Amino acid sequence: MGSSTAGESQYLLVFGATMALRERAVVAALRVFDGPVVTIARSRDARAAKFFDHVLLGDFSDPEASLTAVVDFEKETGMTPAGVVPFFDPGLMPGRAIADHYGLPFLSRQAILDSSINKDRMKDRLLAAGVATPRYVTVDGLDAVRAAVAELGLPCVIKPAAFGGSLGVRLITDESEITDAYDTVRGVIAANSATFTVQNHGIQVEEFCSLTDEVSVEVLTHGDRPRVLAVTDKSHGPRPYFAEVGHRVPSVYSERADVIDLAERACAAIGLDRGVAHVEIRLEPDQPPQIMEVGARTAGDGILDLVEQALGFSPYELHVRSYLDRLDGPLPEPRQAGLAALAVLKAPPGRIAAVRPARAVGAEVRSYEVFAAAGSVSSGQQANYLDREGYVECFWPGAAPESVPRSAHLDIAAALAAEVFEMDSA
Incomplete structure (x- = not known):
């Protein structure tokens, strides 16, 4: 069962537990911690209010703003965090700042900075330790991209030095693709860096792993x-x-x-x-x-x-x-206990006219969820985690990995998407 702490004067602070497909982090926090579970959100209309005992208002991805929210909450209530737990990248540095302030266990600052929030530093640490990983070159303009492509050879991959969810990651197979690929990465950085207070706007070209x-x-x-x-x-x-x-x-x-x-x-x-x-x-x-x-x-x-x-x-x-x-x-x-799988639901390109419930699903389908609604536009490409309209979870009790076709969950998702999404014919 849970692990009790210093009574109601302390709480467990978590980051990122309400993101889609991370919600069971809340269940785990409640199982482990006997006391209030708290998070930080940017506004009162955040879905976090449904899950937590207290929602502190502040920028959950900014260390200074997050620490201010926690300190202000202490002044108001006398409550302090007994622990700080990050479940996604944007909560790492804010969590570090709060843990430092209250003397709580946390990852070191250097370990955080050397992880995938800075892929240049991550690669340097791996290569220095003799851990097999593709080589990379940091680039800061089209000329640098062309020089990196010449050095690493084609095909190669261009990507942001920060971000997750495949945002901005793109394969280059021909020199004629360089300009468009570089512009795409710059556009992704510009469009998304403010969302999670990403300060690292670097770009790297990486050796393609075949x-x-x-x-x-x-x-x-x-x-x-x-x-x-x-x-x-x-x-x-x-x-x-x-x-x-x-x-x-x-x-x-x-x-x-x-x-x-x-x-x-x-x-x-x-x-x-x-x-x-x-x-x-x-x-x-x-x-x-x-x-x-x-x-x-x-x-x-x-x-x-x-x-x-x-x-x-x-x-x-x-x-x-x-x-x-x-x-x-x-x-x-x-x-x-068996084989569990999840697959993305992807509508055909175009405007979704209607979302209809599935008439029937197989016994292996545990659940499915549709994010899109009538009027939503499905992109013609699947470039990153934003280009999806839902997901389906499957489970085959008692099954070994080799006993279920490796595409079974993907085939189920494709069939389900074809049934639930009615596209505008205009």
Whole structure:
């Protein structure tokens, strides 16, 4: 059950727990902490009000504004945080500032800055530690992009040095694509940097990793030795983009020792020593894996929900306990209950005329949710996490990864989208 604290004078402060497909972080916080659970939101109309005992008004992605909101709340109520737990990148530096002020456990500032919130520093740490990852070149203009492409060769990848969710990540296969690709990345940075107070507007060109498969690895980093909790198969949309469109747990690669070793060494190279980290790896059956990114926070896209469904324990709970310094006793042993998967719902390009409920779904469909409404416009491309109209979650009880076709959840999503979205014919 929960871990009691110093009574009602203290609370658990969490960042990012109300984002879509991260909501079960709230469930974990309530299971672990016996006391009020609090978050920070920018306005009173935020959906956070439905989940938390108190919602502090402030910019959750700005360290100074977040600390001010917490200090003002203490002056008003006398309450102070017993722990600060980040569930997404924008909460890392604000959480660090609050933890410093109140003397609470948290990741080091350097470990945060060396993670995927600054992909240049992340790459430097990985390469210096001998961890396999594609080379990169920092660029600050079209001439620098052309020079980087000449150095790394084609194909290559251009991306922001910050951001997640595949925002701005694009493949370049020909020199004629350079100008458009660079303009696209600059546009993504300009359009999204204010949303999460991203100060890093850098761009990098990265050597293309030709390995065909990708997994994410959820790694508990508490103390000296990281431990892999789960491995997830990932699926991507069409090139030249790298939008994630599906996930499956457990992965067909869950037992590969080199994958587990590489993920743990990557976390050690970044200096992560607290909470659950999200590590992305490219690989093939007979090829050595390579690290793509190391996130100093829990996974998004419902991946940890899939882990809980398939393996019988909550990584969110371990994450919260780690940040409270209450990770005592043996860790839970995975109890494979079946195969869990999530896939994105994508409407055809154009204006959505109506959203209709599915007439019937298979037994493997646990739930589905549609974000779009009549009148919404579906983009013709699937470039990042913003280009989706919903998702479907599936579960095959007792199934092993090899027993279910690797595209099964994607096929279910495609069929469901074809049924629920009626497009405007005009």
